[in-house]
Amino acid sequence: MNNNYYNFKAALLSLLTLFSFTALANQVQGVRVWPSPDNTRVVFDMAGEPQHKSFSLDKPDRLVIDLTNVKGGTSLPAVNGESSLIKAIRSSGSGNTMRIVLDLTKASKANVFALPPTPPYGHRLVVDLPDDQPQRNLPPPAIRAARDIVIAIDAGHGGEDPGSIGPSGIYEKHITLPIARQLAQLIDRQPGMKAMMVRTNDYYIHVNRRTEIARGQQADLLVSIHADAFTSPQPRGASVWVLSLRRATTEVGRMLEQTERHSDLLGGVAEIIKDSANERYLAQTVLDLSMNHSMVTAYQVANEVLSELGRVTHLHKKEPQAASLGVLKAPDIPSILVEVGFISNPQEEKQLKSPSHQTQLARSLFAALKRHFEKSPPADSLFAQQRAREHRVSAGESLSLLAQRYNVSVDELRSINQLTSDSIRVGQTLRIP
Ligand SMILES: [Zn+2]
Structure with missing residues (x-):
């Protein structure tokens, strides 16, 4: 029983030693950037579980991530991938800490979190950068604040x-x-x-x-x-x-x-x-x-x-x-x-x-x-905004395509425009609900 106890203690100690060694030896092994139309994900592949803190700065917009218990040496591996949201990823550090700065092209409410190992990946620190105003060819469906006309x-x-x-x-x-x-x-x-x-x-x-x-x-x-x-x-x-x-x-x-x-x-x-x-x-x-x-x-x-x-x-x-x-x-x-x-x-x-x-x-x-x-x-009034919710039909567009684009149903489009059929013609102005 005693033996078992000591064995257990020794095992625990060596585990703890191994753990702290791993923590101290943490290191950024890879940087991957995954852009999508409305979000950019940056993944830092880590040697061990990351200990991190992060905050945002503006003018210019930046995301700062501080990693602790990182092995000396502050250079990041080559960055894989690119995003229109990120100008640069740079790093600096002293002692066991490493500071990573993401220079952004615009403000983004970053979400920074750690992921445990899942084959084929090991420990990861993930940064999700949502892009609130993605550049697309579609008109933005977002409703912005608009003022009243004062009489x-x-x-x-x-x-x-x-x-x-x-x-x-x-x-x-x-x-x-x-x-x-x-x-x-x-x-x-x-x-x-x-x-x-x-x-x-x-x-x-x-x-x-x-x-x-x-x-x-x-x-x-x-x-x-x-x-x-x-x-x-x-x-x-x-x-x-x-x-x-x-x-x-x-x-x-x-x-x-x-x-x-x-x-x-x-x-x-x-x-x-x-x-x-x-x-x-x-x-x-x-x-x-x-x-x-x-x-x-x-x-x-x-x-x-x-x-x-x-x-x-x-x-x-x-x-x-x-x-x-x-x-x-x-x-x-x-x-x-x-x-x-x-x-x-x-x-x-x-x-x-x-x-x-x-x-x-x-x-x-x-x-x-x-x-x-x-x-x-x-221009900045609610009346102007409501007027803007109109669409001029161009060649190749159908009612179902427009419904999809404006995130409304074909039925809604049909009823607000008092359409008796689904056929629309080029140049026709449709109201968008
Ligand atoms: Zn009078």
């Missing part, structure tokens, strides 16, 4: 400013607010759009402050709601106003005089305009560009609004009108001013105070805005 809604007048007063004593400010509120509700219910009320209740805000509020919210569009009035009761109907070019040009000049407002107006662009000698010129150029964009956008929206309003009310003017009225003085934010009708006309005054007519007006404004932004969505 600033300005209910005209408010507080001690009643606006125009109708023959029966109705105040313009009491008509503009409920229409604005309903429009905001419709917008907020629409995925990809967000409303922002310039005034939320019956109080006064200066006209200049209204555009500042819209600018502060980085609004894509400012819609100001008003009701018209005239000295005689006959004029009637809705009209839509945009900023006049002459007024816009004057405003740009005036704003450029106020140097401290440059950064406000130019956003991030101001950051790169450091040279004060060039500043005026650059600011003018950038503002001209954004003014041009704003005015084109406003004009397009105004046309959409007129075509929708024309379905629910008489139009006073069938074309957008240019002027510098109320909030129409921000050259950097597309702005329209909608006169929903004449409060000075007794019939229209009656209509304008009716909740059902107000709802119709709000709905037609919403339909127009939505249609405009579906046609011309800002």
